[in-house]
Amino acid sequence: NTKKITNICCIGAGYVGGPTMAVIAQKCPHIKVTVVDLNEQRIADWNNADLDKLPIYEPGLADVVAEARGRNLFFSTDVDKAIDEAEMIFISVNTPTKTYGVGKGMAADLKYIELCARQIARVSKDDKIIVEKSTLPVRTAEALRTILTSTGNGVKFEILSSPEFLAEGTAVQDLMNPDRFLIGGEQTESGEAAVQALVDIYLNWVPRENIVTTRVWSSELSKLTANAFLAQRVSSINAISALCEKTGADVDEIARAIGKDSRIGAKFLKSSVGFGGSCFQKDILNLVYLCQHFNLPEVADYWAQVVKMNDYQKHRFAKNIIDSLFNTVSGKKIAFLGWAFKKDTNDTRETAALYVADELLQDRAEIHVYDPKVTEEQIFADLEYLQTHRVGQYVEQGEIMSMDEIRSLVTVHNDPYEAMASAHATAILTEWDEFKSYDWQKVYNDMLKPAFVFDGRNIVDKKQLSEIGFEVYNIGKGN
Ligand code: NAD
Ligand code: UGA
Numbered sequence: 001n002t003k004k005i006t007n008i009c010c011i012g013a014g015y016v017g018g019p020t021m022a023v024i025a026q027k028c029p030h031i032k033v034t035v036v037d038l039n040e041q042r043i044a045d046w047n048n049a050d051l052d053k054l055p056i057y058e059p060g061l062a063d064v065v066a067e068a069r070g071r072n073l074f075f076s077t078d079v080d081k082a083i084d085e086a087e088m089i090f091i092s093v094n095t096p097t098k099t100y101g102v103g104k105g106m107a108a109d110l111k112y113i114e115l116c117a118r119q120i121a122r123v124s125k126d127d128k129i130i131v132e133k134s135t136l137p138v139r140t141a142e143a144l145r146t147i148l149t150s151t152g153n154g155v156k157f158e159i160l161s162s163p164e165f166l167a168e169g170t171a172v173q174d175l176m177n178p179d180r181f182l183i184g185g186e187q188t189e190s191g192e193a194a195v196q197a198l199v200d201i202y203l204n205w206v207p208r209e210n211i212v213t214t215r216v217w218s219s220e221l222s223k224l225t226a227n228a229f230l231a232q233r234v235s236s237i238n239a240i241s242a243l244c245e246k247t248g249a250d251v252d253e254i255a256r257a258i259g260k261d262s263r264i265g266a267k268f269l270k271s272s273v274g275f276g277g278s279c280f281q282k283d284i285l286n287l288v289y290l291c292q293h294f295n296l297p298e299v300a301d302y303w304a305q306v307v308k309m310n311d312y313q314k315h316r317f318a319k320n321i322i323d324s325l326f327n328t329v330s331g332k333k334i335a336f337l338g339w340a341f342k343k344d345t346n347d348t349r350e351t352a353a354l355y356v357a358d359e360l361l362q363d364r365a366e367i368h369v370y371d372p373k374v375t376e377e378q379i380f381a382d383l384e385y386l387q388t389h390r391v392g393q394y395v396e397q398g399e400i401m402s403m404d405e406i407r408s409l410v411t412v413h414n415d416p417y418e419a420m421a422s423a424h425a426t427a428i429l430t431e432w433d434e435f436k437s438y439d440w441q442k443v444y445n446d447m448l449k450p451a452f453v454f455d456g457r458n459i460v461d462k463k464q465l466s467e468i469g470f471e472v473y474n475i476g477k478g479n
Pocket of ligand 2: 168234269270272276
């Protein structure tokens, strides 16, 4: 008695809600998909006729939106109406780290989730399937159920967990050809029917063997576990990079050598200035908090070390710049190539670039940033945010700078060559492909000498740059 779903809504039109629903709409023309958000500007941007103005930059996304928007894909601020009409409601709102009260700096802030649940409870007149798409602490479905059923109006809710595994920059590819979609549901007749209803949606383009079904708690916890494992790989290779720099070993050669072992695997072994992005740190801190809550201090400490190592890697990079520039960067022009937390995205949340900039600004460096996709407005917003939300072991005690001071020290450029002209050093913070093909001879001619390049992504050709005359520092490559 599985119901065929013809109307779904998604609360939250962000990095997950937007692309996920666009792909569902494109692949399921028979289903009406409405994506709603409180943020009017965001919805207006999703509805913009100019597809270059969509609020999120993802390769291939504009084409998907162009095909489905207005046909069976709609973006709206009328949350009540969308809830009322939908048979299945995805919750895809943000779940940031709490910045106040109990669990501050660690636990996931579930206030947006709770607000959604209260709104669904208030508006719903008929039975609905609720899908947790946001990343949530294990057992959140229990809290959702309590809120949803609190009105006592007889409406029945089935709660599924279907966390999202897409990575930014490859979101459309990941959604079109997922390694797996995961669905957690209750093992009751109605729970199994709800799982089947969602399986049927995914089956429109995903083979059955790539749709994994589990119990609710396993699904919720699988998401935190997946991100913890992925981040742990980056911290593990970054830990080895520090040892390489002391010993003359080469971290990329090591990654190649160990990655050939099929038990280890070749992916996600790229040493870097540190992982960023909205989720790795937040999700590990959330996992650590859960372990502490359930009185598992050894387990909590184990995972906490992944974040500590990442803080260390960002700090090590900044410190190396200061040390190499004769122990001070005060008044020195440092060019930043890249600000996004990885290539092919305009997302800057938790980007390593911000933390490196902050350490250099504490020493009064003049930072000149170029990023092909990130706006000047965003860069200043990030710097402003950090002044009041400093975390981590290295700059927590740093001086809080006024925006006037920051604006006097930071310049954002549209032309990379201008950003690097007359600079003492160029630091590569994001692995944008275009950085590889710059005219590095011209860059060298225009920089002050000695001209330093600190490659936080190991993307430029060290030999070629050294031959031009640069002093080149890589991650994890002993000199
Ligand atoms: P986001 O901040 O880009 O988007 C969330 C949106 O929800 C915002 O536009 C916000 O205005 C809206 N919102 C919040 N409360 C609302 C409410 N009550 N009613 C209507 N709209 C509301 O966040 P995101 O990056 O899309 O992440 C969403 C969730 O997905 C998080 O739990 C995150 O951990 C998880 N996730 C993110 C990624 C990623 O790559 N960004 C990948 C997998 C999972
Ligand atoms: C990550 C996961 O890969 C997704 O599966 C997950 O859905 C998502 O988090 C989430 O829950 O938000 P994302 O953060 O978008 O996706 O991007 P990643 O490709 O995982 O990169 C994260 C960070 O790690 C980036 O700063 C990247 O530069 C860094 N990284 C990644 C490395 O330094 N080395 C690597 O080998 C891989």
